[in-house]
Amino acid sequence: MSGLVFLIPIALLLGAIGLAGFLWTLRSGQYDDIEGASERILDTRFDEKPEQEGDSQEENK
Amino acid sequence: MLACCPVDYALNDITPMRESKGLNWSGDLVADPSPWVRYTNDGIVFVDADKKTATDWAQLDILVPEVYCAACIGAIEANFKKLKSVKYARLNLTRKRLTIRWDEQLNSAKDMMVVLEWLGYHGQPFDRKSFDSNQSDKQLKHLLTALGVAGFAASNVMLFSVSVWAGADASTRVFFHWISALIALPALAFSGQTFFKSAFYALRAGRLNMDVPIALAVLLAVYVSVSETLSGGAHAYFDAAITLLFFLLAGRYLDMSMRQRARSAAEQLISMSATAATIILANGERQSIKLANINLGDKIFVAIGEKIPVDGQVIEGKSDIDRAFLTGESIPETTHIGETVHAGSINLTGSLTLKVTAIGQDTLLADIIRLMEEAERTDAKYVRLADRVAKLYAPAVHVLALVTLIGWLIYGLSFTPALFIATSVLIITCPCALGLAVPAVQVVASGILLRLGILLKDGIALEKLADVNMVIFDKTGTLTLGRPVLVNQAQISDQHIKQAASLAVNSKHPLSQAIVRTATERGLTFVTNDTITEEVGKGLKGLDDKGRVVLLGKQDYVAPEIKPTLNYNAEFYLSVAGQSPISFIFEDSLRPDAKLTIDKFRNAGLEVAILSGDRQLVVENIADQLQIDNWQANCSPQDKLNHVNGYQKLGKKVFVVGDGSNDAPALAAAYVSMSPGSATDISQLSADLIFQSQSLLSTYKVWQISKFSRGLIKQNIGLAIGYNMFAVPIAILGFATPFVAAIAMSTSSMIVTLNALRLRLKEKSL
Known part of the structure; x- marks a missing residue:
């Protein structure tokens, strides 16, 4: 019985982390272009490092 | 033609542009590139300019319907980012939209369009605000959030429910019910909004929809579960209520995302139809203006290859006009001064100056649009299969629950347990599988269609x-390819094809192009020279390598002395140095x-x-x-x-x-x-x-898919109702526990989803 005192909060916390993660992916627009995402993986441009906003500016310097 | 990543569009084929808000957008046709951009065969060379400090980034949203794959994304994004001025370029493949942010001090919005055209894509800038899809975007996001919250709550509540079913009792059970309530209640309040609102509006309007029994079942489930929890009872329906919402939200989300995909396809088409025209001012200057600003009697210039924007009388120039889109005629007609040309036809071989005789609502094209709108209005409203089922289902469910309640009361049960049984009837009958049955099939089907193009x-x-x-086909461009093909090939020698092709390659006339195609197909090499001139509406004239005069064109131009083989224009003649003319007969070939x-x-x-x-x-x-x-x-x-x-x-x-x-x-x-x-x-x-796709067989394939998915939808509805036939008597008799409800609900939802996936198997046999 006493195990429940730990197990229940842990279960809820893990679930909440999952939910928070999902909400974050949603807010940051990761579901906006699902087809694009499945094609972008074939693009070799960002194999070295991920794309960041303003990348094109730095490349030009 | 389904061309992935097109790179060879002719530059004169440029779509005119519309004004976009907040930009110094001229509305001009892209004719001359800006001083900052230069095009070479190797790529785009950007002429250096001193970078001024940008106060703000300009943003342009462009619809690009012709993007299909990773290479398209790469080509567009990478090339835009090569531009010094561009800070951000991202292509959304789902929506086929390109968003660019750049420094306006360096490049104009027009330049961005030129770059896109240069890359081989047609684009249409649009005002983000004028699209109502933002609204549905938000709704879709809200649904997804609700789905996530319901999923989280359902899995956690189920954890406690399973413990209860496994035998937790006394204080542990009460404790677990309380935790379940703590998780489920806020989650229900948040995720259930969609259904509560819709049910409320329906009731206020005096109607019943599928959401009314859903909302009622959820609310009653919450009520009986809370009262069970308070009194330390054995059964709580928290898990059933939240799982129900989870499945229903999944169905709702699938349904809505499909509708939105359909709508954005329609939006793209609408925005592509905006056009501009080139007007000739009194001082002879040419200016590109919006169609809306053209008046009767204005002089309009139509370049080779352009679509004629208005109805007008030809006052200067001569050309072959392709009227196929208006009349279905496959062979272009020659237009002379004084004749009238109609908006929507395409100017093929010579530039024209028109005096505007009809604009906007008065053009032949507008007449057709009016007919179309009228036909659409009288088109009978079709009620979707799911809605027809819901119309019968919702009242039946309510009556059943009410009868159960009254029956148990008459039998002598007190109100609370009777209400508990009635609630279990509502939960068991809840159209959970029904809500998934149709959208699941439709989503699978539209995915298959998308892959078929x-x-x-x-x-x-x-x-x-x-x-x-019954199937009715149009001919030109539907059953046929909409372009002529040389049909009497067998009678014409390679030598003559070669001579004809070396002239024809200089003309945009579709018959000339058919000759060139034939020569290429036969693997002939032909040379052309600069003695060749085109007399618009008649034919071509030039010298061959031996210095002989060669004529190619219509009968009255090449050989006025003979009688034509055909009584319409699909014939060209070739004459070399006055020898007897050779006839070339064309036909619009079948797909x-x-x-x-x-x-x-x-x-x-x-x-x-x-x-x-x-x-x-x-x-x-x-x-x-x-x-x-x-x-x-x-x-x-x-x-x-x-x-x-x-x-x-x-x-x-x-x-x-x-x-x-x-x-x-x-x-x-x-x-x-x-x-x-x-x-x-x-x-x-x-x-x-x-x-x-180029293939007409798509029409048959789509019909087959539609037939098969209709069958699946019916099966799914049958499965959902059939499962009720078993479960409802159990519920009415009061034997349904939350455990039974959970098992029944999940299995029926899984079965309809799996059944929908059978469509994928069918895809392989297409």
């Missing part, structure tokens, strides 16, 4: 298509799979017919080749509409396939309609489906 503009079309029993498609439809028991605006002789020939008895030639748009309506009055459900503007009214009036991707804007607008 077929755009579904409206989900209903897929349902309706399963009912059709390679036209015969196969027609046969398949016919074997499936559908009636097939042709409605064409082209000449009797041409249509008869095509109909013979396809063995179709039921054909009409010389149809005006009104005639086509009348024929379609006539068939429908006879009780036929007509599937119309057409591509020209002249088909638009018939497409709109038809029970279901389809256009090829090469069709004119307004016919794409009025069609329910658009196929991008």
